[in-house]
Amino acid sequence: MTEFIIQEKILQTFAHHIPKHLRSHEMVVITDNTVKKLYAQQVVNSLQQTGYTPTLVTFPAGEKYKTRETKAKIESTLLKKGLGRKTCIIAVGGGVVGDLAGFVAATYMRGIPYIQVPTTLLAMIDSSVGGKTGVNTPEGKNMVGAFWNPEAVIADVNCLETLSLEHQRNGWVEGFKIFAVADCQSFHRLLEHKNFPLDLIKRAIALKQDIVSHDPDEKHIRAALNFGHTIGHALEASTKFKMLHGFAVAYGILIESHLSLQRDLISQHEFNTIVEALKSRGFQGTVLKKHDLNLVLAYAKQDKKNQSQRIHCVMLDGIGHVYSHQDKLTHAVTEQAIREAWVCVSEELGHVR
Numbered sequence: 001m002t003e004f005i006i007q008e009k010i011l012q013t014f015a016h017h018i019p020k021h022l023r024s025h026e027m028v029v030i031t032d033n034t035v036k037k038l039y040a041q042q043v044v045n046s047l048q049q050t051g052y053t054p055t056l057v058t059f060p061a062g063e064k065y066k067t068r069e070t071k072a073k074i075e076s077t078l079l080k081k082g083l084g085r086k087t088c089i090i091a092v093g094g095g096v097v098g099d100l101a102g103f104v105a106a107t108y109m110r111g112i113p114y115i116q117v118p119t120t121l122l123a124m125i126d127s128s129v130g131g132k133t134g135v136n137t138p139e140g141k142n143m144v145g146a147f148w149n150p151e152a153v154i155a156d157v158n159c160l161e162t163l164s165l166e167h168q169r170n171g172w173v174e175g176f177k178i179f180a181v182a183d184c185q186s187f188h189r190l191l192e193h194k195n196f197p198l199d200l201i202k203r204a205i206a207l208k209q210d211i212v213s214h215d216p217d218e219k220h221i222r223a224a225l226n227f228g229h230t231i232g233h234a235l236e237a238s239t240k241f242k243m244l245h246g247f248a249v250a251y252g253i254l255i256e257s258h259l260s261l262q263r264d265l266i267s268q269h270e271f272n273t274i275v276e277a278l279k280s281r282g283f284q285g286t287v288l289k290k291h292d293l294n295l296v297l298a299y300a301k302q303d304k305k306n307q308s309q310r311i312h313c314v315m316l317d318g319i320g321h322v323y324s325h326q327d328k329l330t331h332a333v334t335e336q337a338i339r340e341a342w343v344c345v346s347e348e349l350g351h352v353r
């Protein structure tokens with residue numbers, strides 16, 4: 001089981017939080033060149049002060065470096081150093097570092113332990129939970145990877161102070177999503193805060209951890225996490241990934257909430273609450289006017305959740321609850337219904353059906 005330690009100012013004493021069974025391992029800190037200066041050096045210092053001689057490996061920041069090539073370079077560095085099975089990788093950074101370093105850990109010497117030290121909000125509440133690791137290929141995002149759980153997730157929420165507003169908002173959406181599908185009370189509490197408070201970060205992690213532990217192979221309940229993601233992914237792809245994932249998911253949530261409203265699964269009041277919450281964070285439905293619905297639909301038709309060539313979405317049947325029908329959490333929707341939702345959301349007509 002992964003151990004989660006989420007606290008303030010934990011990096012200075014990082015080494016003391018390493019799980020006991022890893023304390024005699026060689027330590028390799030993997031990070032990107034932005035996080036290196038901000039936080040990875042602190043982790044290295046703490047390890048050195050405790051008697052370790054860690055190896056620090058960095059690569060340039062950004063999604064475009066989450067590749068097999070970067071993975072191979074890191075592996076060569078570790079091999080040249082003669083590091084063997086008794087090595088522990090420490091991934092310090094956002095989701096890119098976590099996915100890449102986790103994938104190195106999954107295959108180096110047929111699998112070595114690793115620790116996630118997430119430094120973005122998205123990495124804290126989403127990507128470091130659930131054991132998905134991987135890299136992008138020219139054919140698509142996250143196409144090659146493995147399920148490989150970290151031994152521990154050690155997060156210092158003070159890292160969020162240096163995160164850009166854009167990445168704060170990006171991560172916020174995934175937290176908003178998990179509360180929308182799994183916890184009505186936390187959903188409403190989140191809306192009372194400007195930031196994402198520590199106790200709600202812990203709550204979001206616990207909820208995701210609970211969902212994935214019941215469905216490690218992603219066959220059933222984990223599908224709930226895909227709320228907003230059928231349309232979100234399609235919109236993201238239609239912008240050639242220029243739009244950040246969380247932003248695309250925010251608009252996806254608006255559309256998929258409207259699909260839930262169309263079926264009377266959620267009330268007008270609940271729909272309005274979701275619209276207002278996203279609007280207050282700057283996610284206005286009117287943004288969709290700048291995007292090509294036909295292109296979005298074309299991508300949505302390629303979504304891996306689809307069955308019998310029909311687009312499938314996760315829906316809510318209340319805030320904090322996903323709709324389940326015949327034991328399924330994804331439901332076929334017509335193109336017509338998506339078009340109706342798109343018009344209502346982008347024209348802000350959602351409030352009057």
Ligand SMILES: NC(=O)c1ccc[n+]([C@@H]2O[C@H](COP(=O)([O-])OP(=O)(O)OC[C@H]3O[C@@H](n4cnc5c(N)ncnc54)[C@H](O)[C@@H]3O)[C@@H](O)[C@H]2O)c1
Pocket residue numbers: 032034035038061062063066093094095096097099119120121122123126127128129130131132133141142159160161162163164167170
């Ligand atoms: N494994 C999963 O289950 C899962 C889930 C969701 C997303 N992901 C993956 O996560 C990745 C996106 O993660 P991300 O949004 O964290 O992006 P990221 O790792 O690229 O980080 C965003 C930027 O912020 C910088 N940064 C990181 N921490 C910082 C800090 N504390 N202060 C200032 N700058 C900081 C990084 O250097 C980078 O430039 C994608 O590749 C996505 O596929 C994986």
Ligand SMILES: [Zn+2]
Pocket residue numbers: 174229245249
């Ligand atoms: Zn997502």
